[in-house]
Amino acid sequence: MNKSIPVLEIFGPTIQGEGMVIGQKTMFVRTAGCDYSCSWCDSAFTWDGSAKDDIVQMTAEEILEKLNLLGGDMFSHVTISGGNPALLKNLGYLTELLKSNGMKIAVETQGSRYQSWLADVDDLTISPKPPSSGMTTDFEKLDDIFLQLQEKGSLASASLKVVIFNEEDLEFAKKVHRRYQNIPFYLQTGNEDVHEINDDTLISKLLRRYEWLIDQVTADKDLNAARVLPQLHTLIWGNKRGV
Numbered sequence: 705m706n707k708s709i710p711v712l713e714i715f716g717p718t719i720q721g722e723g724m725v726i727g728q729k730t731m732f733v734r735t736a737g738c739d740y741s742c743s744w745c746d747s748a749f750t751w752d753g754s755a756k757d758d759i760v761q762m763t764a765e766e767i768l769e770k771l772n773l774l775g776g777d778m779f780s781h782v783t784i785s786g787g788n789p790a791l792l793k794n795l796g797y798l799t800e801l802l803k804s805n806g807m808k809i810a811v812e813t814q815g816s817r818y819q820s821w822l823a824d825v826d827d828l829t830i831s832p833k834p835p836s837s838g839m840t841t842d843f844e845k846l847d848d849i850f851l852q853l854q855e856k857g858s859l860a861s862a863s864l865k866v867v868i869f870n871e872e873d874l875e876f877a878k879k880v881h882r883r884y885q886n887i888p889f890y891l892q893t894g895n896e897d898v899h900e901i902n903d904d905t906l907i908s909k910l911l912r913r914y915e916w917l918i919d920q921v922t923a924d925k926d927l928n929a930a931r932v933l934p935q936l937h938t939l940i941w942g943n944k945r946g947v
């Protein structure tokens with residue numbers, strides 16, 4: 705089989721620090737390449753060229769082998785993130801292989817591209833980007849993604865997660881929530897300091913930002929069904945990579 709999946713990191717077991725299955729023990733596979741360039745991206749090395757020499761082209765079998773080498777029998781859940789893994793048409797081989805080996809699959813993507821294999825994912829997080837990112841969401845594309853998931857009977861596996869840095873982001877998030885009212889909706893604290901190396905400084909600021917976000921949500925009747933979360937892994941390990 706051809707070595708067609710560009711991989712930047714494989715790590716774990718760790719816990720999922722974000723979103724719908726926060727706390728779930730999982731392995732991570734991080735693919736290279738993104739069609740966005742968010743101003744605050746905490747994984748910019750996947751697309752800004754700074755780690756281009758670390759990209760390894762792997763087959764699905766090689767990825768499974770590496771997961772087993774690292775995780776042994778201490779995992780049954782694999783999260784595929786990036787970059788944008790939904791750029792990769794042939795990732796379906798990997799999701800099939802992992803599932804046939806008894807693993808559950810989660811995917812993190814921003815909702816700019818659809819791939820048929822997204823319908824086979826157990827925990828699908830779609831994370832449209834708010835104004836602070838500098839990106840513009842194509843809502844027709846996003847509508848189409850949810851439509852395709854619905855047609856395949858996979859809507860129940862999906863959730864929405866919007867990262868919030870300011871009030872304008874919150875307005876954007878409310879628009880998303882209104883448009884897709886039946887999709888579980890998560891708000892996540894934005895990390896403004898992705899290069900901070902002092903964990904105490906970072907964590908106390910993130911906790912203040914989390915409290916601010918909770919205050920906004922509790923005072924807003926349009927957000928009665930929202931779930932508000934921090935990035936748990938950042939509170940534990942700071943900006944460290946590979947955790």
Ligand SMILES: C[S@@+](CC[C@H](N)C(=O)[O-])C[C@H]1O[C@@H](n2cnc3c(N)ncnc32)[C@H](O)[C@@H]1O
Pocket residue numbers: 738744745746747785786787788789812813814830831865867892893894895896898935
């Ligand atoms: C690095 S992205 C990769 C997957 C996909 N490109 C996406 O953005 O959904 C994984 C998650 O991290 C979130 N994220 C990235 N930078 C962040 C930051 N500075 N603070 C909080 N969350 C961040 C993204 O919004 C996304 O939900």
Ligand SMILES: Nc1nc2[nH]cc(C(=O)O)c2c(=O)[nH]1
Pocket residue numbers: 718719720721722732747785786812937946947
């Ligand atoms: N522990 C942990 N949880 C995460 N949830 C989403 C992550 C990501 O970068 O996509 C991530 C990550 O990098 N680490």
Ligand code: SF4
Pocket residue numbers: 738739740741742745746747748750786787788814833
């Ligand atoms: S879409 Fe995700 S990986 Fe791409 S730049 Fe934005 S946060 Fe980073």
Ligand SMILES: [Mg+2]
Pocket residue numbers: 746747
């Ligand atoms: Mg991350």
